[in-house]
Amino acid sequence: MSNAAQQFLEAAGTITRNLRHRGLIQTALRKYEVARDRKKSAFNDWSSARQSAAETKWDAINHLDTYLTEFTSKIEARGTKVHWCTTGPEARDTIRGIIKDAKAKCVVKSKAMTAEEIHLNEALEKDGFEVVESDLGEFIVQLRKEPPYHIVFPAMHLTRDEISDLFERELGSAPTREPEELTMIARRALRRKYIQADVGITGANFAIAETGMVSITENEGNARLTAALPRVMVTLLGIEKILPKLEDLALFLPLLATAGAGQTVTGYNTLYGGPRQPGESDGPIEWHVVLLDNRRTELLADPEQRDALHCIRCGACLNVCPIFRNVGGHTYGTTYSGPVGSVITPHLRGLQEWKHLSNASSLCGACTEACPVKIDLHHHLLQNRRNAVGDSPSWIERLAWRAHAFAVNTPALYQFGQEVARIVEPLRLRLQGTPLDPVKSWTRTRDLPPVAPESFKEWWRNRR
Amino acid sequence: MNAQERILARIREALKVPAPKPGSHGHGGHGRDVAPAPVFAFQGRPVQVARSWLPPGGSTPQEHLTRFAAASAELKTDFRCVESESEAHAQLRHIADSEGWARVASHHSPLTDAATAALARPTLFTDGGYVPDELEVCEVGITTCDVLVAQTGSLVVNSRTSGGRALSVLPPHHVVLARKDQLVCDLTDAFQRVEQLHGAHWPSMISLVTGPSRTGDIERILVLGAHGPKKLTVLMW
Numbered sequence: 001m002s003n004a005a006q007q008f009l010e011a012a013g014t015i016t017r018n019l020r021h022r023g024l025i026q027t028a029l030r031k032y033e034v035a036r037d038r039k040k041s042a043f044n045d046w047s048s049a050r051q052s053a054a055e056t057k058w059d060a061i062n063h064l065d066t067y068l069t070e071f072t073s074k075i076e077a078r079g080t081k082v083h084w085c086t087t088g089p090e091a092r093d094t095i096r097g098i099i100k101d102a103k104a105k106c107v108v109k110s111k112a113m114t115a116e117e118i119h120l121n122e123a124l125e126k127d128g129f130e131v132v133e134s135d136l137g138e139f140i141v142q143l144r145k146e147p148p149y150h151i152v153f154p155a156m157h158l159t160r161d162e163i164s165d166l167f168e169r170e171l172g173s174a175p176t177r178e179p180e181e182l183t184m185i186a187r188r189a190l191r192r193k194y195i196q197a198d199v200g201i202t203g204a205n206f207a208i209a210e211t212g213m214v215s216i217t218e219n220e221g222n223a224r225l226t227a228a229l230p231r232v233m234v235t236l237l238g239i240e241k242i243l244p245k246l247e248d249l250a251l252f253l254p255l256l257a258t259a260g261a262g263q264t265v266t267g268y269n270t271l272y273g274g275p276r277q278p279g280e281s282d283g284p285i286e287w288h289v290v291l292l293d294n295r296r297t298e299l300l301a302d303p304e305q306r307d308a309l310h311c312i313r314c315g316a317c318l319n320v321c322p323i324f325r326n327v328g329g330h331t332y333g334t335t336y337s338g339p340v341g342s343v344i345t346p347h348l349r350g351l352q353e354w355k356h357l358s359n360a361s362s363l364c365g366a367c368t369e370a371c372p373v374k375i376d377l378h379h380h381l382l383q384n385r386r387n388a389v390g391d392s393p394s395w396i397e398r399l400a401w402r403a404h405a406f407a408v409n410t411p412a413l414y415q416f417g418q419e420v421a422r423i424v425e426p427l428r429l430r431l432q433g434t435p436l437d438p439v440k441s442w443t444r445t446r447d448l449p450p451v452a453p454e455s456f457k458e459w460w461r462n463r464r
Numbered sequence: 465m466n467a468q469e470r471i472l473a474r475i476r477e478a479l480k481v482p483a484p485k486p487g488s489h490g491h492g493g494h495g496r497d498v499a500p501a502p503v504f505a506f507q508g509r510p511v512q513v514a515r516s517w518l519p520p521g522g523s524t525p526q527e528h529l530t531r532f533a534a535a536s537a538e539l540k541t542d543f544r545c546v547e548s549e550s551e552a553h554a555q556l557r558h559i560a561d562s563e564g565w566a567r568v569a570s571h572h573s574p575l576t577d578a579a580t581a582a583l584a585r586p587t588l589f590t591d592g593g594y595v596p597d598e599l600e601v602c603e604v605g606i607t608t609c610d611v612l613v614a615q616t617g618s619l620v621v622n623s624r625t626s627g628g629r630a631l632s633v634l635p636p637h638h639v640v641l642a643r644k645d646q647l648v649c650d651l652t653d654a655f656q657r658v659e660q661l662h663g664a665h666w667p668s669m670i671s672l673v674t675g676p677s678r679t680g681d682i683e684r685i686l687v688l689g690a691h692g693p694k695k696l697t698v699l700m701w
């Protein structure tokens with residue numbers, strides 16, 4: 001078993017027994033469900049809208065080279081510097097270089113899962129830069145020195161009391177039980193930072209090829225401030241974020257907000273097409289767009305699972321997943337958790353090391369059902385299982401299946417097996433689950449169906 | 465080969481094998497070695513196809529207005545549709561008095577110039593550049609907008625004709641002045657209108673603003689005014 005698998009099992013075992021954690025997650029997600037269902041019902045036809053989104057993303061991903069070229073040439077024409085990066089370390093070094101060139105001290109950052117993916121904050125902090133997360137949830141988990149719990153709701157595993165204690169300890173604020181008060185503490189702490197910061201780093205939700213713009217979705221206004229006040233702006237985005245046309249947003253913004261957070265559209269959806277243009281009163285002098293591959297092209301090369309690149313990171317599949325709801329976000333040990341994380345992590349970080357995630361699924365299909373771009377998530381989990389076995393078969397399993405095939409193809413042997421099974425049945429029942437049970441790890445959580453007292457053939461014979 | 469060429473080459477190599485049609489649940493072929501279904505011809509674009517499936521925005525100007533008002537109420541946007549510009553100014557003065565605005569920020573345009581003149585308070589105009597600290601202490605940012613969206617209760621500001629990137633998001637209160645004919649049905653119409661206005665020469669930022677700044681990051685409880693404005697007022701006539 002890989003290290004990651006071992007850790008997953010241990011963490012899952014601990015957290016599923018933590019009733020406080022479970023209560024918190026269930027309450028938060030039930031609230032989400034109510035809001036989402038209400039907003040979904042405002043659609044004239046939710047499922048057709050999803051299909052249309054799936055087709056649009058299909059178009060984008062299957063012509064990725066054309067659209068990426070269109071996108072980059074448009075933003076470059078407005079004075080943007082585009083950096084293409086094959087790996088995480090390359091992207092990290094590029095961004096470090098930009099910050100050094102800008103002679104920056106303080107960096108503000110708005111939420112970006114791609115930055116988590118390449119461990120940007122750690123690298124920048126090691127260089128001695130102050131990096132401030134500006135999204136409230138990210139700000140909280142940054143103070144706790146832990147990764148975000150969920151790709152959309154980073155701090156959903158914390159209660160207001162824990163956050164109050166944290167703020168008291170780290171920021172010296174007075175304790176309070178009011179979410180409003182806590183939010184204002186963070187607001188005050190961050191206000192100065194936007195004005196002081198020399199560099200602002202953002203992620204992006206979509207990159208529009210037709211007009212050459214990125215679209216950033218948020219609720220708080222922190223990304224807008226991050227992109228307004230610092231004199232240098234850096235946007236890190238995965239190459240799969242492409243959408244062909246501006247008008248595609250008319251479909252994608254409501255889908256993302258409805259599936260992800262139960263909103264019609266989120267508070268701010270902002271398009272950026274370049275650095276400050278002539279005649280504009282503010283905005284960064286320099287804009288750097290860092291395009292990240294980081295093995296996305298490998299996923300692209302697998303036609304069967306290529307549609308995993310359609311993901312718009314809405315988090316809906318996490319929210320409905322019975323596994324996620326029990327083991328929580330940190331247990332996965334990955335940047336992207338939940339069903340979509342289990343599908344793509346083996347591609348991004350190695351199949352054998354991360355194949356256990358494909359087994360952390362009941363294959364109920366709730367994720368596929370929830371996905372606004374109709375990614376076939378639960379089938380992809382099955383395919384990952386198949387590929388993992390195909391790449392490195394276990395000889396015990398192979399042998400067992402051979403033996404099984406031989407037995408069921410040999411009537412006499414099968415008959416004999418039945419007789420034996422019937423005789424040892426009482427013994428088996430007695431042993432089941434005890435240390436003497438040879439298949440204990442399997443029977444511990446599952447019941448073996450009892451052996452029938454007579455076979456169908458015997459029953460048929462006796463009946464006549 | 466530079467990084468750009470390298471990545472594009474990898475993409476082209478990967479795309480040599482076509483992927484199955486969306487929603488076919490992989491039934492275009494099984495296993496990694498089996499060729500999947502033939503290339504699927506994509507035709508639908510939201511403007512032609514998907515629009516009718518989205519939440520509706522209404523079909524008459526009156527319906528648009530009703531929807532915008534309903535969406536605003538839900539978003540906690542203070543939406544006021546008034547009879548005339550002078551009545552809008554009267555409302556604005558009333559809000560200014562009750563909130564005690566000492567410093568107002570705005571930009572130059574026919575609508576905002578008339579409004580700031582009517583307010584007659586110290587005003588910072590962001591056109592041509594400003595000091596961020598001076599904008600930060602203003603109690604309100606007054607701007608125009610490009611278009612308002614009935615379907616979602618949103619409005620669109622941009623960095624060239626709405627006073628820059630920060631004016632509509634840094635002060636704690638954002639007031640938008642708009643004419644009734646700027647209200648359109650849905651996002652599809654809104655993007656079309658934005659393209660008509662700016663397509664020849666895009667501003668560097670275009671923002672679709674939907675309600676005041678908000679967060680649910682603490683126990684999923686809604687709080688207004690996370691980093692951006694705590695209040696959003698739309699005055700329309």
Ligand code: SF4
Nearest residue numbers: 311312314315317371
């Ligand atoms: S896979 Fe689908 S449901 Fe999951 S985060 Fe991505 S878009 Fe959302």
